[in-house]
Amino acid sequence: MEYLLIIISAIFVNNILLAQFLGICPFLGVSNKLSTATGMSGAVCFVITLATVVTWLIDKYLLVHFGITYLRTIAFILVIAALVQMVEIVLKKVSPSLYQALGIFLPLITTNCAVLGVALSVVQKDMPLGQATVYALATAIGWGVAMILFAGLREQLAGNDVPKAFKGLPIALITAGIMALAFLGFTGIGN
Amino acid sequence: MSSKMHFLTDGLVKNNPTFVLVLGMCPTLATTTSAMNGLEMGLATMFVLILSNIVISLIAPVVPDKVHIPVYIVVIATFVTLLELLMKAYVPDIYATLGLFIPLIVVNCIVLGRAEAFANKNGIGASALDGVGVGLGFTLSLTVIGLVRELLGSGSAFGYKLLPGDGILAFVLAPGAFIVIGYLMVLFNKYLKK
Numbered sequence: 442m443e444y445l446l447i448i449i450s451a452i453f454v455n456n457i458l459l460a461q462f463l464g465i466c467p468f469l470g471v472s473n474k475l476s477t478a479t480g481m482s483g484a485v486c487f488v489i490t491l492a493t494v495v496t497w498l499i500d501k502y503l504l505v506h507f508g509i510t511y512l513r514t515i516a517f518i519l520v521i522a523a524l525v526q527m528v529e530i531v532l533k534k535v536s537p538s539l540y541q542a543l544g545i546f547l548p549l550i551t552t553n554c555a556v557l558g559v560a561l562s563v564v565q566k567d568m569p570l571g572q573a574t575v576y577a578l579a580t581a582i583g584w585g586v587a588m589i590l591f592a593g594l595r596e597q598l599a600g601n602d603v604p605k606a607f608k609g610l611p612i613a614l615i616t617a618g619i620m621a622l623a624f625l626g627f628t629g630i631g632n
Numbered sequence: 633m634s635s636k637m638h639f640l641t642d643g644l645v646k647n648n649p650t651f652v653l654v655l656g657m658c659p660t661l662a663t664t665t666s667a668m669n670g671l672e673m674g675l676a677t678m679f680v681l682i683l684s685n686i687v688i689s690l691i692a693p694v695v696p697d698k699v700h701i702p703v704y705i706v707v708i709a710t711f712v713t714l715l716e717l718l719m720k721a722y723v724p725d726i727y728a729t730l731g732l733f734i735p736l737i738v739v740n741c742i743v744l745g746r747a748e749a750f751a752n753k754n755g756i757g758a759s760a761l762d763g764v765g766v767g768l769g770f771t772l773s774l775t776v777i778g779l780v781r782e783l784l785g786s787g788s789a790f791g792y793k794l795l796p797g798d799g800i801l802a803f804v805l806a807p808g809a810f811i812v813i814g815y816l817m818v819l820f821n822k823y824l825k826k
Contacts (some may be wrong), residue, residue, distance in 0.1 A: 461662070465658045
C-alpha cells in the first residue's frame with residue numbers, strides 16, 4: 442500500500458517534468474517525434490533507476506561512513522557520468538539491437554538533471570533502499586508518460602499553421618503549460 | 633577596452649541564455665515563483681559561471697582533449713560545492729528556498745556550454761567578462777520571469793503588494809511557469825530578435 446502511494450504520487454501528482462521541472466532540456470529538445478521520445482523515455486527509466494541505486498549505496502557506505510557528505514554533488518555527477526558510459530559499453534556487447542534503439546540517447550542522459558535530481562533527493566529525504574528504488578522507477582515512468590504525451594501533442598502541432606512569433610519553442614512551452622494545468626487536477630490524490 | 637565590451641553585452645540580448653539559446657530551463661522554470669527567487673538563482677549561477685570560466689580558460693591548454701569534458705565537470709562541481717557551503721553558512725534561508733536547484737547548477741547546460749564554446753579558446757579576461765555577461769543575461773531573464781509570475785500570481789513585485797486582490801494562483805504554480813516563459817519568448821522573438 443505504501444509503495445502504491447509512492448508510485449501514484451510520483452507518476453501523476455508530483456510529476457517530475459510538469460511539477461518539479463527536472464529533465465526539461467530533453468523534454469523540449471527531443472520531443473518532436475513520438476518514436477524518439479519513446480526511445481529516450483526507455484533509456485531514462487533505465488539510467489535513473491540504476492543511478493539511484495548505485496549512488497544510494499555509495500552515499501551510505503562511503504560518504505556518510507567517512508563523514509564527507511559535502512562531496513555528494515561531485516561524487517554523484519562523476520558516478521552518473523561513469524555509469525552512463527558503462528551502460529553504453531555493456532549494452533553494445535550484450536544487446537546490440539537495444540543499443541541501436543537507445544544508443545544515441547545514452548550520452549545525452551549525463552546532462553539530464555532528472556538523474557542527478559532524483560539521486561540527490563532520495564538521499565536528502567533519507568529513504569531506505571527499497572523505497573528509493575521504487576520511487577526512482579516510478580518517477581522515471583512519470584517522466585516517460587509526460588514525455589510521450591507531449592511528443593504526441595507536438596506531432597499534431599507540427600502540421601498546424603502557427604503565427605510566426607509562436608513557431609517552435611514558444612508554442613511548445615504554452616502547450617506544456619496547458620498539460621501541466623491538466624496534471625494539476627491530480628493534486629490531493631494520495632495525500 | 634571598448635572592443636571587449638561586446639563580450640559583456642552579448643549575453644544580455646544577442647546570446648540571451650534563456651530566450652535565444654534556451655539553455656538551463658530547469659532552474660528557469662522551477663525557481664521563478666517570485667522576482668526575488670529568480671534574482672537569487674541567477675546570481676548563484678553567475679557566481680559559478682564566472683569562476684568556472686576563469687579556471688577553465690587557464691587550464692584548457694594543458695588538458696588532454698579526450699578527457700576535457702570530465703575535467704570541466706569536476707571544475708564546475710567544485711565551485712558548485714563551494715557555493716553550497718557558502719550559502720549554507722551565510723544565507724541559509726535562500727539555500728532552503730532554492731533547495732535542490734543549487735547542487736543542480738552542475739548539470740546546468742549554460743555553464744558547461746560556455747566552457748565548451750567560449751572559455752576553452754579565449755583568454756582569462758575575455759572569459760571572465762563572458763561569464764559576467766551571460767550570467768547577467770540569465771539573471772535578468774529569471775528576474776523578469778519571476779516578476780511577471782509574481783505580479784500575475786499574487787499581485788506583488790519583490791514582495792511589495794501592487795495590485796488589489798489575490799491574483800491568479802496558477803501563475804505561481806507549475807503551469808504558469810511554462811505559459812509565462814512561452815509568451816515572453818513570443819514577445820522577445822517579435823521585438824528584440826533581429
